[in-house]
Amino acid sequence: MEGKNPTIKEIARRLKVSVSTVSRAMHNNTRIGLGTRNKVHELAKELGYEPNTQAIFFKQKRTFIIGVVLPYIREDFFSAAISGIESAAMLNNYTILFGQSYDDIETEKRVVGVMRKQRVDGLIISLSKNTNKYDHLTAFEKNDIPVVYFDRVPVLQNVNKVYCDMERGTSEMVEWLFAKDLRRIALINGPAKLAASRDRLQGYIKGIAKQKLKVDMQLVEETDFSKESTNAVMKKFLEMKHPPQAIISFNDYVHMDAVQYATQHKVKVNKEIIFASYANLPITAYTKHPPIISLEQYPFKQGERAMEMMMKIINEKVSHQPPQASHYVEEVPATIMVH
Amino acid sequence: MEGKNPTIKEIARRLKVSVSTVSRAMHNNTRIGLGTRNKVHELAKELGYEPNTQAIFFKQKRTFIIGVVLPYIREDFFSAAISGIESAAMLNNYTILFGQSYDDIETEKRVVGVMRKQRVDGLIISLSKNTNKYDHLTAFEKNDIPVVYFDRVPVLQNVNKVYCDMERGTSEMVEWLFAKDLRRIALINGPAKLAASRDRLQGYIKGIAKQKLKVDMQLVEETDFSKESTNAVMKKFLEMKHPPQAIISFNDYVHMDAVQYATQHKVKVNKEIIFASYANLPITAYTKHPPIISLEQYPFKQGERAMEMMMKIINEKVSHQPPQASHYVEEVPATIMVH
DNA sequence: TTGTAGGCGTTATCAT
DNA sequence: ATGATAACGCCTACAA
Numbered sequence: 165m166e167g168k169n170p171t172i173k174e175i176a177r178r179l180k181v182s183v184s185t186v187s188r189a190m191h192n193n194t195r196i197g198l199g200t201r202n203k204v205h206e207l208a209k210e211l212g213y214e215p216n217t218q219a220i221f222f223k224q225k226r227t228f229i230i231g232v233v234l235p236y237i238r239e240d241f242f243s244a245a246i247s248g249i250e251s252a253a254m255l256n257n258y259t260i261l262f263g264q265s266y267d268d269i270e271t272e273k274r275v276v277g278v279m280r281k282q283r284v285d286g287l288i289i290s291l292s293k294n295t296n297k298y299d300h301l302t303a304f305e306k307n308d309i310p311v312v313y314f315d316r317v318p319v320l321q322n323v324n325k326v327y328c329d330m331e332r333g334t335s336e337m338v339e340w341l342f343a344k345d346l347r348r349i350a351l352i353n354g355p356a357k358l359a360a361s362r363d364r365l366q367g368y369i370k371g372i373a374k375q376k377l378k379v380d381m382q383l384v385e386e387t388d389f390s391k392e393s394t395n396a397v398m399k400k401f402l403e404m405k406h407p408p409q410a411i412i413s414f415n416d417y418v419h420m421d422a423v424q425y426a427t428q429h430k431v432k433v434n435k436e437i438i439f440a441s442y443a444n445l446p447i448t449a450y451t452k453h454p455p456i457i458s459l460e461q462y463p464f465k466q467g468e469r470a471m472e473m474m475m476k477i478i479n480e481k482v483s484h485q486p487p488q489a490s491h492y493v494e495e496v497p498a499t500i501m502v503h
Numbered sequence: 504m505e506g507k508n509p510t511i512k513e514i515a516r517r518l519k520v521s522v523s524t525v526s527r528a529m530h531n532n533t534r535i536g537l538g539t540r541n542k543v544h545e546l547a548k549e550l551g552y553e554p555n556t557q558a559i560f561f562k563q564k565r566t567f568i569i570g571v572v573l574p575y576i577r578e579d580f581f582s583a584a585i586s587g588i589e590s591a592a593m594l595n596n597y598t599i600l601f602g603q604s605y606d607d608i609e610t611e612k613r614v615v616g617v618m619r620k621q622r623v624d625g626l627i628i629s630l631s632k633n634t635n636k637y638d639h640l641t642a643f644e645k646n647d648i649p650v651v652y653f654d655r656v657p658v659l660q661n662v663n664k665v666y667c668d669m670e671r672g673t674s675e676m677v678e679w680l681f682a683k684d685l686r687r688i689a690l691i692n693g694p695a696k697l698a699a700s701r702d703r704l705q706g707y708i709k710g711i712a713k714q715k716l717k718v719d720m721q722l723v724e725e726t727d728f729s730k731e732s733t734n735a736v737m738k739k740f741l742e743m744k745h746p747p748q749a750i751i752s753f754n755d756y757v758h759m760d761a762v763q764y765a766t767q768h769k770v771k772v773n774k775e776i777i778f779a780s781y782a783n784l785p786i787t788a789y790t791k792h793p794p795i796i797s798l799e800q801y802p803f804k805q806g807e808r809a810m811e812m813m814m815k816i817i818n819e820k821v822s823h824q825p826p827q828a829s830h831y832v833e834e835v836p837a838t839i840m841v842h
Numbered sequence: 843t844t845g846t847a848g849g850c851g852t853t854a855t856c857a858t
Numbered sequence: 859a860t861g862a863t864a865a866c867g868c869c870t871a872c873a874a
Contacts, residue, residue, distance in 0.1 A: 169646060171851055182861045187853065197859055212645075218622045219851035222561045223866050229600070229621070237582045244577060250603060254613075259621055261568070262601040264589060274593075282568070282598055283557045306551075307508060420789045447786040450759045510867055521845045526869060536843055558867035562850050846873075851866105858861075 170211040179203060190215070226482075230474060231261045231279030233272065233289040235316070241444045241463045242290065245315065248467025249288060256475050258285070265292040273300045280304065286474045291316040293358060310477040312492075314470040315463070316359070324477065326470045326494045328461045330360065330442075331367035333498030334412070337440055337459055338371025340500055341410045346438060350383040350408035352397050352418055361386070364414065383408055387418055394421040402429055410438040413455070416445040423453045443501060460501045469494055509550040518542060529554070565821075568598050569813060570618030572628040574606045574655070580783045580802045581629065584654065587806025588627060595814050597624075604631040612639045619643065625813045630655040632697060649816040651831075653809040654802070655698070663816065665809045665833045667800045669699065669781075670706035672837030673751070676779055676798055677710025679839055680749045685777060689722040689747035691736050691757055700725070703753065722747055726757055733760040741768055749777040752794070755784040762792045782840060799840045808833055 172186040179186070181200060188196050189204035207213075221227050232249055234242040246260070253260055261284055265272035272292045277300065279287060287304055289311065298318055304311045313325040341349050351368045354361040365384065372379045382404070385397040401408055413419035419441035426433050433439060433453040441448070441455035448454045473492050480487045511525040518525070520539060527535050528543035529552075546552075560566050571588055573581040585599070592599055600623055604611035611631045616639065618626060626643055628650065637657055643650045652664040680688050690707045693700040704723065711718045721743070724736040740747055752758035758780035765772050772778060772792040780787075780794035787793045812831050819826045 173851070183851090184853080184862080185860055187851095188860085191853095195859065200859085214620075216622070216851050217620050218557075218561050218564075218566065219866095220853080222557050222850095223852060225557075225866080227557065232601070237576065237586060238579060240577060243582050246601070247576060247603065250601065254617075257617075259617055260601045262571070262585070262589065262599045264586065278593075278596075278598055281553070281556050283555070424789070445786065447784060450763070450786075451789060452791045511869095512867070522868080523846080523870080524844055527844085530869095534843065539843085555867055558850095559869080561866095562868060564850080844874085846871105848871090849869095853866100854864090856861100856863080858859100 169216065170208075170213045171216065172213075175204060175207050175211065175213060179207060227283050227285055228257060229259050229261050229282065229284045230471070231263065231276070231282070231284040231287045231289075233263045233265055233275050233279070233287065235265050235267045235290060235292050237262075237264055239444065240446060241315075241461065244463035245290070245467035245470075248464035248469075249471045250467075251464075252468045252471035252475070256471075258471075258475070265295075267292045267294070269295045269297075276300045276304075280307075280309075284309065286310045286312065286478060288312045288314060288470050288474060290314050291318060308481075310474060310481070312470045312474045312477070314466050315461075319359070322491050324473055324492045326466050326473060326496060328466065328496050328498045330363040330459070330461075330498060331370065333459045333461075333500075334364045334367025335371035335374065336367075336498075336500055337412060337457060338368060339374065340457060341412075341438065341440065342371075342375045342377075344438070346409040347377065348380075348383065348406060348408045349410045349412065350401055351385070352394065352411060352413045352422060353384060353386050354414040354418075355386060355388060361414070364412075368412070387414065389414075389418065391421045394418050395425050398422050398425040398429075402426070402431065408437060410440060412440045413442075415442050416448050416455070416458075419455055420448070420451065423451075427453070449503070454503050456503060458501050458503070459498050461498050462496050466496050469496060508555065509547075509552045510555065511552075514543060514546055514550065514552060518546060566622050566624055567596060568600050568621065568623045569810070570600045570602065570615070570621070570623040570626045570628075572602045572604055572611065572614050572618070572626065574604050574629060574631050576601075576603055578783065579785060580654075580800065583802035584629070584806035584809075587803035587808075588810045589806075590803075591807045591810035591814070595810075597810075597814070604634075606631045606633070608634045608636075615639050615643075619646075619648075623648065625649045625651065625817060627651045627653060627809050627813060629653050630657060647820075649813060649820070651809050651813045651816070653805050654800075658698070661830050663812055663831045665805050665812060665835060667805065667835050667837045669702040669798070669800075669837060670709065672798045672800075672839075673703045673706025674710035674713065675706075675837075675839055676751060676796060677707060678713065679796060680751075680777065680779065681710075681714045681716075683777070685748040686716065687719075687722065687745060687747045688749045688751065689740055690724070691733065691750060691752045691761060692723060692725050693753040693757075694725060694727060700753070703751075707751070726753065728753075728757065730760045733757050734764050737761050737764040737768075741765070741770065747776060749779060751779045752781075754781050755787050755794070755797075758794055759787070759790065762790075766792070788842070793842050795842055797840050797842070798837050800837050801835050805835050808835060 172183050176183045176186045186204050189201045237243050263275035269292050317325040317327050369379050387393040413422050423433050439455045440457045443458040443460045511522050515522045515525045525543050528540045576582050602614035608631050656664040656666050708718050726732040726736055752761050762772050773795055778794045779796045782797040782799045
């Protein structure tokens with residue numbers, strides 16, 4: 165129980181050799197006397213010597229730590245994503261510094277600032293909903309620390325990012341529903357200012373147009389994610405002369421509220437009205453009325469890809485290779501899951 | 504876009520003063536010429552100087568990083584817990600290194616090893632289900648790095664830990680059900696080798712005994728968490744001459760499977776049979792039949808407390824105070840939530 | 843008020 | 859085959 169970790173210096177002192185000898189002995193590499201080599205290894209083991217990575221990293225100006233900032237870890241999407249990030253990081257002997265923004269830009273700035281202070285080798289971030297300035301992030305690039313965005317990516321050009329094309333995915337959902345002879349397809353969208361909402365709306369419109377249907381904006385409503393708000397939308401839909409035959413909800417939470425409302429109003433869920441959603445809660449499978457189709461966004465894979473992209477960038481940097489591109493972009497295709 | 508971060512040395516060179524002057528100027532403290540002080544600050548800002556915490560921490564032999572190892576972040580319980588840990592860490596200017604064991608002891612060892620290499624200032628861990636040896640953890644204490652266990656704590660004595668007394672909680676659940684005039688109370692427990700199962704069983708037995716009921720081991724069955732296994736248990740219960748009046752499930756996943764089975768077999772859930780569970784999925788509120796009561800384990804609070812305990816230990820260490828105790832133990836009371 | 847020097851643990855570059 | 863030394867960035871006695 166000797167608290168202090170021994171150093172090569174200590175070993176050198178005891179063995180009456182120089183520190184450089186010990187250092188070399190530990191690395192086996194260079195030609196060194198077999199006798200001393202063994203003695204060093206022996207004592208090292210006996211003392212429980214472990215190289216001080218802090219000192220090494222300090223010298224190398226690296227930390228082998230990647231900062232990861234997410235809006236909200238309790239959303240299954242993000243906990244799956246960080247698992248993918250961690251998985252890829254482990255394979256590369258990297259470690260993850262964890263932080264949440266709670267969808268608040270000020271918190272995001274604070275967290276990101278801490279990570280800068282900790283001198284992470286790179287930052288992987290999924291932006292908070294109201295992040296509209298990027299100074300705290302471009303600051304990283306100024307210090308030559310790579311940033312990879314994923315899922316919630318910025319509108320900026322020239323950034324590294326991994327994301328799912330929700331526009332295309334939504335369009336494909338519409339297509340799928342159309343193929344089931346459903347014509348009046350409604351969308352309960354999120355607040356217009358969210359990028360996620362814009363993507364869904366664009367995809368919806370494209371999908372409808374592609375089937376040569378007329379886009380009926382009566383069938384597109386917004387919820388602020390509160391139950392009351394979603395209920396109000398549902399009320400409007402159900403009271404229509406021709407209620408929608410299918411309803412696409414912004415996410416599974418909205419979906420569940422919508423289904424609950426529908427059930428309470430005697431709608432035969434997934435019979436009279438088909439429900440679709442975006443997969444973020446594995447738990448919906450346990451609910452009475454899971455969405456008939458949902459759009460899988462592969463959070464684990466997105467995380468993995470983001471980390472792999474980061475590794476690529478870092479490796480180019482440390483090996484002084486010219487980068488293949490000024491920035492990297494990868495799209496992970498969203499796919500429709502039928503339940 | 505000058506990649507390199509300036510150092511005090513650089514500032515000193517430009518200002519033709521010594522590094523110590525710059526260092527002092529940056530810290531304001533010591534008596535220093537107002538003129539030079541301002542000049543230093545000015546140039547520092549201009550150059551975008553930021554102290555290299557890596558260098559400072561290296562010197563101080565601290566990292567201000569706490570390693571956190573969880574079985575599985577996608578369980579809501581653990582993502583809530585890490586949020587609590589992060590919250591308390593932020594308040595203390597500490598940062599979190601993240602790792603999962605996936606309930607596998609070998610993975611746990613690897614992850615824990617990486618954290619040791621990273622020279623974290625402390626480790627907070629919730630053990631994997633099959634961790635029965637603790638060498639990889641006691642190694643920390645040998646290096647005088649504090650370890651705080653939470654929720655899934657080891658059987659060892661003399662460890663710092665934060666946990667919820669599930670035995671008592673279970674006993675109280677039985678008590679509550681008894682007060683509702685329910686006498687035949689069943690328990691779908693987890694595998695016997697899990698500590699969590701033992702706690703629940705002990706609590707169950709205590710609770711039953713306390714009401715002066717006879718413990719009927721017919722009413723206690725085990726599931727391996729698969730749907731089939733849970734169904735088999737339910738089958739047995741429902742085919743009894745006197746089926747249970749209440750069923751306590753090991754967790755919400757088991758609960759949902761059990762309820763699904765019951766529904767399919769025409770049982771009026773929460774009417775004919777009352778269902779109780781352990782709160783780990785906020786989503787159950789959305790399901791058709793949430794458990795009537797559930798035992799809340801306050802994961803966020805447990806995480807917070809674990810981190811606060813860690814801070815206390817570390818602060819005692821760095822200030823060379825004699826510790827108040829050789830180790831700390833804190834119990835977070837579980838409480839019954841009625842739905 | 844300011845400068846000098848040593849040290850934290852390691853590696854790399856010279857010497858010997 | 860081994861040793862001495864400088865360097866990474868910062869801090870802090872101690873000196874001037």
